[in-house]
Amino acid sequence: MGNSTTVQSVDRAIAILEILARDGAARVTDLAAELEVHKSTAFRLLAALEQGGLVEQSGERGRYRLGFGVVRLAGAATAQLDLSGQSRPVCLRLAEEIGETVNIAVPRGGDTVNISQVRGPAAISGHNWVGQRTPSHATSSGKVLLAFGALKPAADLERYTPHTITTPEGLGLAEIRERGWAATVEELEMGLNAVAAPVRGADGSVVAAVSASGPSYRLTPERLPEVGAALVAGAREISRRIGYYG
Amino acid sequence: MGNSTTVQSVDRAIAILEILARDGAARVTDLAAELEVHKSTAFRLLAALEQGGLVEQSGERGRYRLGFGVVRLAGAATAQLDLSGQSRPVCLRLAEEIGETVNIAVPRGGDTVNISQVRGPAAISGHNWVGQRTPSHATSSGKVLLAFGALKPAADLERYTPHTITTPEGLGLAEIRERGWAATVEELEMGLNAVAAPVRGADGSVVAAVSASGPSYRLTPERLPEVGAALVAGAREISRRIGYYG
DNA sequence: CTATTGTGTTGCGCCATGGGCAACAGCACG
DNA sequence: CGTGCTGTTGCCCATGGCGCAACACAATAG
Incomplete structure (x- = not known):
């Protein structure tokens, strides 16, 4: 833990959400490259976000987009x-x-x-x-x-x-x-x-x-x-x- | 890492978002109790979510609610x-x-x-x-x-x-x-x-x-x-x- | 006003979990 | 069919997440 009070893996998960909001959809390796992490790390972050409903697979294998969970959260907000x-x-x-x-x-x-x-x-x-x-x-x-x-x-x-x-x-x-x-x-x-x-x-x-x-x-x-x-x-x-x- | 391909801290961050969606607003200690983690852990997760714009402080010290970032994500979705x-x-x-x-x-x-x-x-x-x-x-x-x-x-x-x-x-x-x-x-x-x-x-x-x-x-x-x-x-x-x- | 209590925030160090490696599975293309 | 690329999984280690403890802040009671 560096100087700032945050959680690196959560930061990365949020960065993924932002990339998907910007790009519409992305693949595991695209996200891994942009985050500068290993593809298995990107995959696991996506899996966590997918389990939470914040991302979903967009039909084709390995292609992810924002999920309905963010719409639901926004509705509550x-x-x-x-x-x-x-x-x-x-x-x-x-x-x-x-x-x-x-x-x-x-x-x-x-x-x-x-x-x-x-x-x-x-x-x-x-x-x-x-x-x-x-x-x-x-x-x-x-x-x-x-x-x-x-x-x-x-x-x-x-x-x-x-x-x-x-x-x-x-x-x-x-x-x-x-x-x-x-x-x-x-x-x-x-x-x-x-x-x-x-x-x-x-x-x-x-x-x-x-x-x-x-x-x-x-x-x-x-x-x-x-x-x-x-x-x-x-x-x-x-x-x-x-x-x-x- | 257990049997499932996920990231515990990201799961916890998402759980926080869900609680805030359900309850409207919550304090650090409320969230810590519900997640069964230490309050410093809850605080750090909230700090990460706040930095990413997904939660914000609702005026009073230590009281958090969902932030505009979720509305923006939903708009993109x-x-x-x-x-x-x-x-x-x-x-x-x-x-x-x-x-x-x-x-x-x-x-x-x-x-x-x-x-x-x-x-x-x-x-x-x-x-x-x-x-x-x-x-x-x-x-x-x-x-x-x-x-x-x-x-x-x-x-x-x-x-x-x-x-x-x-x-x-x-x-x-x-x-x-x-x-x-x-x-x-x-x-x-x-x-x-x-x-x-x-x-x-x-x-x-x-x-x-x-x-x-x-x-x-x-x-x-x-x-x-x-x-x-x-x-x-x-x-x-x-x-x-x-x-x-x- | 002071003392107490409860809650939020920060620094430290330990250890469990996040992350990288490597292997394998799946898929597309030549 | 073979090759290469990408997605997925298991393993293990080291680093980052976590709890502890101290401190800061705020509210309340006397």
Whole structure:
């Protein structure tokens, strides 16, 4: 390992992807020559990339091109940027209006993952949730995603606090659907409350949740309906921005 | 190295990309835990991916997401599939009609790269050009791309045969533009002749060439105009298929 | 404000895996 | 058919990937 913090074989694999993007297709020996490595090294790097779906053989033996895996990755990258970007102005306004931290969360496997956050103006603020997976049954965003069919409940609902709801029936998913928003009251962490509302994609399905979270002494149970209503309005606007016109 | 022909560190790098595609963003320690590697290993893999543009830091320290590089790679992958796929039926017909091998070539750097090929029906046929870079001044496709502004001539035009044209003036680019097709007569290889016509993209610029090549005893200078006309018609149809309506 | 804790980053040295060699398989061409 | 080129595989060694440990940075609690 030289001065720079990198991994040579990964660098080489990326160089292969770039060559294929430039040239459309290439053979093992072409790539070996351009990378100045032995052909068996080039072959093995290609095999790894092929197994990962990032390259594929283009019909003829030994001729490789970029694979569908890169298209899939790009799809994920752009979808994320789209939702994150389009929701940003709405979240900024909601954080100001509600006075608490506002997050966007999406379903990922059985969990709920926060993809963006705007901190509220208060000095005492929740910690950073971006990129973190949270248990769906114990978060307001997760409950929304469960109630509106974007997620299925796990078989085993783990307890985090004495208030955590650990039975599917106790989650009240039908009531959430009827009401249009969900809340958690010290179910994930003691002293933490949250409210969330559903964001819909172009086809009308719920694809994300917008939530507000804060300390329970500020985000009291009495405030939940008013915050819920603000989030429902915000969620409607975000839905419109990403293509839902229902 | 175990039974399978792969590279562990590249596999891990790809796994990181998949996790980021799934989750939107992740921290070093999250990735290290999921991959079951040390955090310094995860950090180095991320550093390599970041240097290659495939991941980027999502604003907050230590939080990574997929980078624009994957979008760029996907763009290259889909553009190639599009042109290659859309031109396929036309090339099949041309190969039958002309009786020679038909190629599609695109500009790449200063060279001309063949991206697809349909062999002619003859027993004696040219070799496989797909994925190979060819010198633009010595190939019919390259001359077309030069004449119609998709490529700039290299400073030094290398000689391959006694017939190779080694001066820019000798290429006759103005005549090619006027005529609508280009030809080479034993300029790349002794015994090899070729004809090419320009393919236009949606914006009207020449983005590729469609060519027919064969042995000089079959693809004689007398045949060149007739073959040129067939290729011009074929190129027009391919252009339409990929969005050019001029 | 300080102390603590958790996470990101860097340097070092060990050893496992990446890489080159060589052989073999596959393919195209004369 | 033989030849030459390219793709693929097995082996072994040395180098580059990895984990450890220390340090830097940031957030949080008291």
